[in-house]
Amino acid sequence: MSFNIAQTSRMYRLPPYVFAQVNALKMERRRAGEDIIDLGMGNPDLPTPKHIIDKLVEAVQKGHNHRYSASRGITKLREAIARWYDRRYGVDIDPETEAVVTIGAKEGLSHLVLALISPGHVVFSPNPTYPIHPYSAIIAGGDVRSIPIGTDRNFLEDLEHATKQTWPRPRLLIISYPHNPTTAVVEVDFFHRIVEFARENHLMVIHDLAYADLTFDGYKAPSFLQVPGAKDVGVEFFSLSKSYSMAGWRVGFCVGNQEMVAALTRIKSYLDYGVFQPIQIASIIALNEDQNCVNEIVSIYESRRDVLVEGLNRVGWQMEKPKGTMFVWARIPEQFRSMGSVEFAKYLIEEAKVAVSPGLGFGEYGDEYVRFALVENEMRTRQAIRGIRRAIQK
Numbered sequence: 001m002s003f004n005i006a007q008t009s010r011m012y013r014l015p016p017y018v019f020a021q022v023n024a025l026k027m028e029r030r031r032a033g034e035d036i037i038d039l040g041m042g043n044p045d046l047p048t049p050k051h052i053i054d055k056l057v058e059a060v061q062k063g064h065n066h067r068y069s070a071s072r073g074i075t076k077l078r079e080a081i082a083r084w085y086d087r088r089y090g091v092d093i094d095p096e097t098e099a100v101v102t103i104g105a106k107e108g109l110s111h112l113v114l115a116l117i118s119p120g121h122v123v124f125s126p127n128p129t130y131p132i133h134p135y136s137a138i139i140a141g142g143d144v145r146s147i148p149i150g151t152d153r154n155f156l157e158d159l160e161h162a163t164k165q166t167w168p169r170p171r172l173l174i175i176s177y178p179h180n181p182t183t184a185v186v187e188v189d190f191f192h193r194i195v196e197f198a199r200e201n202h203l204m205v206i207h208d209l210a211y212a213d214l215t216f217d218g219y220k221a222p223s224f225l226q227v228p229g230a231k232d233v234g235v236e237f238f239s240l241s242k243s244y245s246m247a248g249w250r251v252g253f254c255v256g257n258q259e260m261v262a263a264l265t266r267i268k269s270y271l272d273y274g275v276f277q278p279i280q281i282a283s284i285i286a287l288n289e290d291q292n293c294v295n296e297i298v299s300i301y302e303s304r305r306d307v308l309v310e311g312l313n314r315v316g317w318q319m320e321k322p323k324g325t326m327f328v329w330a331r332i333p334e335q336f337r338s339m340g341s342v343e344f345a346k347y348l349i350e351e352a353k354v355a356v357s358p359g360l361g362f363g364e365y366g367d368e369y370v371r372f373a374l375v376e377n378e379m380r381t382r383q384a385i386r387g388i389r390r391a392i393q394k
Contacts, residue, residue, distance in 0.1 A: 010138070010139055010141070013138045014135060014138060014139070017361075018342060018358060018360050018361035019040070019041075019357060019358070019361045021342055021346070022040065022342065022345045022346060022349065022355060022356075022357070022358060023040070023355075025346050025349050025350075026038065026040070026349055026355045029349060029350075029353075034353060035353060036349060036353050036354070036355055037353060037354045037355065037376060037380055037381075037383060037384040037387070038355045038375070038376070039354060039355060039356050039372045039373050039374075039375065039376060039381075039384060040345075040355040040356055040357045040371075040373060041357070041373060041375070042180070042326055042327060042373040042375065043247060043373070043375055044241065044242060044245050044247045044326070044375065045375045045376070045377075046245040046297055046300060047245060048244065048245050048246050048249070049244065049245070049286075049293035051285060051289060051290075051293070052244060052246070052282050052283075052285055052286045052293075053282070055281060055282040055284075055285040056278050056279065056281070056282040059277070059278035059281040059282060060278045062278075065277040065278050065281070066277075067277070068273040068274070069273055069274035069275065069276065069277040069280065070273075070274050071265070071268045071269045071271075071272055071273055071274045072100045072101060072265045072268065072269075072274070073099070073100060073101025073253065073274060073275070073280060074101075074274075074277065074280050074281075075095070076281075076284055077101055077280045077281075077283055077284050077287075078095035078096070078099045078100075078101065078253075079095045080283070080284045080287040080288050081093065081095065081099050081101075081253050081255060081287065082094070082095045082098075082099060083287070083288065084287045084288075085223070085225070085255060088212075088223070089222075089223040089225065089226050090226070091223060091225045091226060093225075093255050093256075094258075097258045097261065097262070098231070098255055098256060098257075098258055098261055099253060099254070099255045099261065100253065100254050100255075100261050100264050100265045100268070101251065101252075101253050101274065101275060101280065102237070102251075102252045102253055102254055102264075102268075103250045103251070103252075103272065103274075103275055104239055104241065104250040104251065104252045105208060105210050105237040105238065105239035105241075105252040106132050106239075107250070107252075108237055108252055108253070108254050108264060108268075109132060109133070109136060109174075109206060109208060109237055109254075110132055110136040110139065111264060111267050111268060111271065112206065112235070112254065112260065112263065112264040112267075113136035113137055113139075113140050113142075113172070113174075113206070114136070114139065114140045114267060115263040115264060115266070115267040116140075116171070116172060116204060116260070116263060117137055117140040117141065117142040117171065117172060118140075118141065118142070119141035119142065120141075120142070120143065120168065121137075121140075121142045121143070121168075121171040121172070122142065122143050122144075122145055122166055122168060122169070122170040122171060122172075123137035123142050123143070123144050123145070123170065123171065123172045123173075123174065124144075124145050124147055124159065124162065124163075124170050124172070124173045124174070124203075125137070125144055125145075125146060125147065125173075125174045126146070126147050126148075126149040126155070126174075126175065126176075126179070126363075127146035127147065127148055127149065127362075127363035127364065127365045127366075128149065128181055128182065128359060128362030128363035128364075128365050128366030128369075129149065129174075129176065129179070129180070129181075129362055129363060130176060130180045130181070130208070130362070131361065131362065133174045133176065133208070134146070134174075134363070136174075137172070137174075142171075142172075145162055145166055145170065146363060146364075146365070147159055147162055148365050149179065149182055149184060149365070150182060150184075150365065151184075156190070156193055156194075156197070159173075159197065160197070163201055169201065169202070170201065170203055171203065171204060172203065172204045172205075172206065173194070173198065173203055173204070173205050173206070174205075174206045174208070175194070175205070175206070175207050175208070175224075176207065176208035176209070176210065177190070177207070177209075177221065177324075178211040178212075178214065178215065178221055178322075178323070178324025178325045179324075179325070180210070180211065180325055180327060181325075181327055181329050181357070181359065181362050181366065181369075181371040182329045182366075183322035183323070183324055183325045183327055183328070183329050185215070185219060185221065185323045185324045186222070187222065188222035188226055188227065191207075191222060191223075191224045191226065191227045191230065192227050194224070194227075195224075195227045195228075195229050195230050195232075195233055195234075198233040198234065199229065199232070199233060203233065204233060204234055204257075204260065205224070205230075205233050205234030205235075206234060206235055206236075206237070206260075207224035207234060207235070207236045207237070208236075208237045209221070209223060209224070209236050209237060209238050210237070210238065210239045210241070210242060210252075211242060211324055211325045211326070212238060212243065213242070213243040213294050213297075213298055214242055214243070214298055214301055214324055214325055214326050215298070215323060215324045216298070216301075216302045216305065216321070216322070216323055216324065217302075217321070217323055219323040219324065221324060223236060224236050224256075225255065225256055230256065231256050231257050231258075232257065233257065234256055234257055234260070235254050235255060235256030235257050235260045235261060236254070236255055236256050237252060237253070237254050238252055238253055238255075239251075239252035240252060240283055240286055240287075242297075242326060243294050243297070244286045244293070244294065244297075245297055246283075246286065249279050249282075249283075250275065250279075251275050251279055251280065251283050301326050301374050303378065304374040304376070304377075304378060304381055305321060305322065305328065305374055306321070307378045307381050307382060307385075308328055308372060308374065308381050308384075308385070309321045309328060311381070311382060311385035312330070312385060312388065314385075315385060315388065315389035315392065315393070316333070316389075316392060316393065317330065317333055317388065317392060319331070326373060326374045326375070327371050327372060327373055327374065328371070328372040328374070329359075329369055329371055330369060330370055330371075330372060331368055331369050332344050332368055332369060332370060333392055335392075336392070337368055340358075340360065340367050341358035341359040341360045341361075341366065341367045341368065341369060341370055342358040342360055344358070344370060345357070345358040345370055347391065348370075348387075348388065348391055351387075351390065351391035351394060352384070352387035352388045352390060352391035353384075353387045354384045354387050354388055354391075356370040356371060356372055357370060357371040357372075357373070358370055359371065
């Protein structure tokens, strides 16, 4: 019996997964015995710091931690989140009304949008960007208006222009800095203008701060909530996935505007019983204790960035070093640009034995780019560079 599920309104509006074509070719080549270096998916390869694992193991041994937990997160974790924000950004967070623990930032963001958006509501999202940002609105039945992002664009000017041309008026803006995939970074003045813009246009804001710590060359990423009045218009998400190399643990949080936090808390109460409690307890240790482990993780990513970018520049693929994220966003060399990002990514698998993410998977404005993830050690990265040299000089 066929139910034609693909024709339901939400499924119909989700496009085919662009990355699937590249992933299928990668797996085909691996099954054939080829050594494909995977710099595609941003899946952290570094182990979680030992003191966090030790706390998880200790908590797992206690039977009462195996019961259902609190959907919004246990009190001590929400208190740790508030202290973390105070230490880092001087931002006061009420752990009772302005913080909710999520099953990673992706789950929290998508469920918050589901709570905020109804069919017909307009959501502004950068393009290219992390796919869940625009598609959370599509899943919720909303309409997405893309705002181009890139070195040749002024995002704030484009945002104002789009607002003047959009009816009905936009309800929500989703942004993320340091930005995946473009690696764009901003200073706190940018967020001042975003808050002002949101006030003037009665717009809610979601800021995804997943790469808060993954910054290089002395740059420090600001928090959206550092701006006076930011909590009046929006919230911020953070994930422990990258800073603490806890990607598979699936834990993050949302902080900020009380009404938006309450909306997420309410919808989550119907959908889940929270993160496994030993993981929450270990997350308290991650946020509260010595942060040298974060510095060590960031140092490894910075070293990998240097090896990759300097190596690719030497072999003729010119690009700048990013100041943030665990990625390198590289414009396709001119002689291959007409191929588009999907075919070029396939070409790199065939000729260089290297997998990257095609820029088209992040939006149509990304089709002249590919994204490298810094998820291989320096030896493997150098091997990838040698393969790429053969491919682009062929």
